[in-house]
């Protein structure tokens with residue numbers, strides 16, 4: 001059996017992965033808060049953990065892996081969008097408008113992530129369906145002295161959990177110095193965080209032993225993962241931005257409420273998609289949505305989901321990355337070439353061992369892509385690309401047969417270059433290159449010859465007159 005190795009944020013080391021039960025390998029990923037369209041950064045964990053899911057299914061068998069990703073459907077931002085609609089004159093109660101907003105957003109999320117070739121998780125629990133489980137967990141924490149009720153709130157007593165900070169590798173005092181902790185009169189300690197809080201009149205709320213209210217964000221994941229995966233499971237994932245405080249708090253809650261378990265044994269964090277060195281995020285306003293990119297926006301043509309996926313996979317998940325149009329162009333050219341090769345081919349039963357080995361080595365997706373480049377057999381290429389969610393028959397619509405005769409143009413460019421060598425006037429070569437690039441064709445010139453590869457924005461009409 002292939003030995004998977006993963007970088008565990010808990011130990012900060014790449015470790016051999018040993019599941020608790022090879023017949024039921026269990027993974028939990030923090031999902032989106034469903035108040036608006038996902039931005040491109042939100043898609044990175046989805047693609048990264050989709051590759052891990054595919055690898056686990058390959059190694060342990062598809063029926064032996066359980067992948068859970070939640071929807072956070074209770075949140076101030078959801079309430080705010082519904083309130084704004086109500087104020088704008090929308091029909092229905094606020095509750096109905098909130099429900100409509102979350103339903104709509106979940107629909108968008110599914111459509112966008114499907115377009116990126118991500119498999120749906122086995123379970124996609126919604127927080128609002130698990131409020132009872134959250135209340136039960138909070139009651140247990142109070143009973144055991146790890147939490148206390150005050151003024152309609154329930155707070156987790158951070159100093160009651162001695163390992164708090166282990167995931168981030170920092171002490172409580174260090175964390176306090178760096179974090180924006182909310183000081184409130186009802187808190188015993190500023191580090192204590194909310195498990196339950198009162199709901200304002202007219203906003204969603206549930207009856208509880210502490211009055212009408214709603215859960216804090218962190219307890220949602222602890223309760224849902226416990227209900228669906230148990231007190232101990234294998235892998236917990238999310239973006240590095242969630243490591244503190246969200247994941248630190250999840251660990252504290254789960255380990256204190258269920259000391260019989262270990263919660264998650266391996267923690268995996270993806271690095272951020274950045275824009276000019278800063279995390280793409282809603283709050284910084286430096287984002288574009290996955291849908292904008294897929295459909296095209298601001299005069300730019302749309303980028304196929306498969307191309308977006310390929311661009312993500314060229315950077316290791318532990319490294320920050322930028323999105324650039326240039327990366328998309330090169331990715332499209334490669335995919336187009338491969339798609340021509342595998343057209344109509346039945347995939348071989350086995351993926352190439354080099355591709356599996358690269359993925360098993362802490363999801364070395366760039367290494368796996370490099371291995372794909374070396375495969376000669378189209379049937380093996382197709383089977384191997386599937387490990388990365390690429391070259392799927394259902395995702396190839398964007399590759400229309402190029403109507404223009406690119407090989408004729410390549411010959412012409414070779415001739416122009418030969419002539420330019422004689423005359424020392426390279427202007428005609430440059431002009432033709434520019435025209436090709438403007439038509440969405442990638443031009444690769446080497447001593448051996450010229451290769452012309454149509455990208456995702458290839459427009460044969462622009463080649464007229466060349």
Ligand SMILES: Nc1ncnc2c1ncn2[C@@H]1O[C@H](COP(=O)(O)OP(=O)(O)OP(=O)(O)O)[C@@H](O)[C@H]1O
Nearest residue numbers: 032033041042044045238239272273279280281282
């Ligand atoms: N720029 C990014 N790059 C990679 N992953 C990201 C980025 N921004 C958010 N994520 C991840 O997206 C997932 C969903 O997060 P969440 O719903 O909290 O995002 P959000 O609140 O909409 O985003 P933001 O952080 O922009 O406010 C989380 O796993 C988070 O780590």
Ligand SMILES: [Zn+2]
Nearest residue numbers: 030221246250
């Ligand atoms: Zn979570």
